[in-house]
Each structure stands twice: as structure tokens, then as C-alpha cells.
Amino acid sequence: MKRLMRRLADARSGASAIEFAFILPVMLILYTGAVEVNNALTVYRRTMQVATTAADLTAQVKTVTKTDIADIQAAATSILTPYSTGPLKIVLTSVVANDNNVGKVEWSCANTGAARTTGSTFKVPNGLTEPDSSVIVAEVTYAFKPLLGLSGFFSPGSYNMERTFYARPRRSLTVKKTDNSC
Template sequence: MRRMGRDRRGVSAIEFALIVPALILLYVGTVEIGNALTVYRRTAQVAATAADLTAQVRAVTKDDIEDIQAAASSILTPYSTDPLKIVLSSVVADDENNGKVDWSCASKGGARANNSSYNVPAGLTEPDSSVIVAEIKYTFTPLLGLTTIFSPGSFDMTRTFYTRPRRSMKVTKTDNGC
């Protein structure tokens, strides 16, 4: 028994076996946080691109909106675009600078209702002006799908971007489809 108590030949292997799970967990956590931050940054770029492309024209159709949403969502490559929802809206300020939705289209789910009120942050509109609003929602799920105590599971990333029309006072929608 004494001789076995003094034997230290397997100590390194036991220490390695105890430390490896912690190192693997640390590595996987770092990768998942890096992916989440990358997707979060790219959702901001998707919102800015969608609003900017819409604001560059005087009028849009359903097909134009679909093209804009497809172009903006390509920014997420190589990440999946399945959990991405893009809502593009034109908000027009009335004489008292209260915003109302002129038109709205969503890539998935429901868009904003026409003539519904929309609170635009102060200073973005003037009476009788408009602003293009791009609202992005991305449901991020970690690549490894760890939904235990080590991961919150999936969570929503939302971004909103505002821009003024460039070639006219407002971007009109020339058809009724979305």
C-alpha cells in the first residue's frame, strides 16, 4: 500500500483527464460567442443595406422588395438565412410630425399595417417628410445546438435602421402585393 501511495507515474494522465473537459468547454464557448457576435454585426449590415437600397429609388414593386431582401440577406453568408426576417416600411410624417406607415413588406410573417402609427426617433423626420425603416429579426441558434445550462438555446437579435429617401420626398409602392 505504501509503495502504491508513493507511485506518481499516472499523475499527469489524471490531471490531463480532469483539465481536458474544461478546456474543450472553453474552446466551444469561445467559438459560439464569436459566431454570435459575427451574426449580430452582420444583422446590422443587413438592416443598413436593405434600407439603403430601398431609399435609392423613387418607387418599388413587390419584385423590387424581394430583390432588395435577397441582396441584403446574402450578407449573412455562410450563416443560414432561414431564421432571418426583414420588414421594410415607408413611414410618412404628417403635418404634426406623427409617423404613419405608408406601406410595409416582410420577407416572412406579417408586415406593419398600412396607416398604423409608428414612432420615429426624434429628429429623423420633419412634417410632410418620410423615412425608410428596415427592421431585422434573426433567431440565432448556436452551431452545436447546446441547449443545456451551458447555452441559452436560440435567442433573437433585432436591429432597426432608418434612412431618408434620396431621390424623392418618399418612396412609393406601385403595386399592392407583398
């Protein structure tokens, strides 16, 4: 029995396999975490590109219709490819400053959910508007969920990524909406 114990203690043939078995779960967790962080950062960056594109395309025209808004939102949404566009919400709003430079919503359209109420006050950053001028506001919200479905184990669930971009109309003082629906 002593001889058997000594022989087992001196044996080194399976040491690498045992070390690998201990290290493999740690390496898989690190790899999975790196993939999820990369996906989150990519989606976060693309949400800003969605907001920038939607506001910029809207600010380039003098008038828009329901169809134009839908096309602009579809074009901006395509930026997220290959990521899911289901959790994406885009709200395009035209804010017009009155004589006292207080911003009021002239029109607002959302691709999903509710848009801003027409006539409601909208606070824009200082210096962005002058009396009787306007600004196009694109508000983008994306509820990011980890792609590998590990939200219950490693994270609290989804992360709301919210981005806002302001663009001044280029061809007129305001961008008019020619129909009343969105």
C-alpha cells in the same frame, strides 16, 4: 502489502495522464463556449449590416415594386452567409410624416411573417422627419440558436436579435410603391 502500498504511493509515472483527464473537460467547455460566443457576436453584427443594407438600397430609388423589394431582401440576406437565413425576418417600411410630423405607414413588406399595417401610426426618433417627408425603416429580427446544439444544456434556447435602421430617401421625398402586393 506494506511494500506494495509504498511503491504505489511513490509512483509518479501516470500523474500527467490523470491531470490531463481532469483538465480536458474544462478546456473543452471553455473552447465550446468561446466558439458559441464568437458565433453569436458575428451574427449580431451581421444583423445590423442586413438592416443597414436593406434600408439603404430601398432609400436609393424613387419607386419600388414587389420584385424590387424581394431583390433587396435577398441581397441583404446574403450578408449572413455562411450562417442560416431561416430565422431571419426583414420588414421594410416607408413611413411618411403628415403636416403634424406624425409618422404613418405608407407601405410595408416582410420577407417572412406579417408586415406593418398600411396607415398605422409609426413612431420614429425625434428629428428624423419633417412634415411631408419620409423615412425608410428596416427592422431585422434573427432568432439565434447555438450552432453546436447545446441550447438545452448550456443556454435557454434561442436569442432574438432585433435591429432597426432608418434611412431617408435620397432621390425624392418619399419612396413610392408602384404595386399593392408584397
